[in-house]
Amino acid sequence: MPATMRALRKTQPAKGLAIASVGVPAIGPTDVLVRVRAASICGTDLHIYGWDRWSQGRIKPPVTLGHEFCGTVERTGEEVTAVKAGDFVSAEMHVNCGHCHQCRLGEAHICQNVRIIGIDQDGAFAEFVKIPASNIIKLDPSIPERYGAILDPLGNAVHTVLAGPIAGQTVLVTGCGPIGLMSIVVAKACGSSTVFATETSEQRRAMAKKMGADAVLNPASEDAVRKILVETGGTGVDVLLEMSGNPTAIQQGFKALRAGGRASLLGIPTENVPLDLVNDVIFKGATVQGIYGRRMYETWVKMLALLKAGRLNLEPLFGEREPLEKFEDAFAKLQGGLPGKILLYPDGISG
Numbered sequence: 001m002p003a004t005m006r007a008l009r010k011t012q013p014a015k016g017l018a019i020a021s022v023g024v025p026a027i028g029p030t031d032v033l034v035r036v037r038a039a040s041i042c043g044t045d046l047h048i049y050g051w052d053r054w055s056q057g058r059i060k061p062p063v064t065l066g067h068e069f070c071g072t073v074e075r076t077g078e079e080v081t082a083v084k085a086g087d088f089v090s091a092e093m094h095v096n097c098g099h100c101h102q103c104r105l106g107e108a109h110i111c112q113n114v115r116i117i118g119i120d121q122d123g124a125f126a127e128f129v130k131i132p133a134s135n136i137i138k139l140d141p142s143i144p145e146r147y148g149a150i151l152d153p154l155g156n157a158v159h160t161v162l163a164g165p166i167a168g169q170t171v172l173v174t175g176c177g178p179i180g181l182m183s184i185v186v187a188k189a190c191g192s193s194t195v196f197a198t199e200t201s202e203q204r205r206a207m208a209k210k211m212g213a214d215a216v217l218n219p220a221s222e223d224a225v226r227k228i229l230v231e232t233g234g235t236g237v238d239v240l241l242e243m244s245g246n247p248t249a250i251q252q253g254f255k256a257l258r259a260g261g262r263a264s265l266l267g268i269p270t271e272n273v274p275l276d277l278v279n280d281v282i283f284k285g286a287t288v289q290g291i292y293g294r295r296m297y298e299t300w301v302k303m304l305a306l307l308k309a310g311r312l313n314l315e316p317l318f319g320e321r322e323p324l325e326k327f328e329d330a331f332a333k334l335q336g337g338l339p340g341k342i343l344l345y346p347d348g349i350s351g
């Protein structure tokens, strides 16, 4: 067991990241030390790399990034019984307090005192990461490593899609970043009928088709709302899955929602978004939900069952792999609009 390891860290309050040598985390009696096999870069990591206003208010350098990963249990604290050395695992990286009002109500995913591993404390862009046993997720060995590395965003997609009825429903996904793309696959796997997707990036529209969307529209060059209304016999879609955070997309999504429909909003706008509440929510009798994180642990149970059953084909998202040291390449590709996920390998590319 080495004393030090390589980690990709925010070392200073400024743009950029750096590889640093740091101590392997010491674990307490209820912790698990995981040897990271593969990690994946999230949009949040891009924000932290760029040191935007949100990052400046939230991130306290130095901190190791990385909250999408899978790995092998290296060591466990003496009180840990859920996993043992050698187990294939991932983790829920939102660590809830267990005692706030929402935690007591069984709503740990919206805990008032949540701490996120890889944002508020050292994460998985490293050879090893320390995880509380309460948050460790044992994975079936049949789940491929590349899927194990993206369970955090896939869980966002599963939580959003399954936040209301989906079987037999028409669906609109607004915004085809990774979570939007995953939502298309999850919605189809769970029995939705027609899935529409809107996206302004040509690369992402092509990816949405590969992921199984029935109709992919470019709202920058066509009247997407009118087309969706025509295709749904004038009623609009049953379910809106808002994945963009873009004000225009949100407004168009509500216009395309049928009366009595469900709007589940996951995309995070950077400004206040004006909505026609009277016509698009109240008179429509719409159900509007904010979606944050993953339900602990209902979302994980359902997601892993869908994966084990082979129902989620996410292959188009994969392909780009880099050793941890080549992080600059990986971040540049994502900033340039690469439509899939990039996996980082702290211990060399394997599998």
Ligand code: ZN
Residues within 6 Å of the ligand: 096, 097, 098, 099, 100, 101, 102, 103, 108, 111, 112, 113, 114
């Ligand atoms: Zn709490």
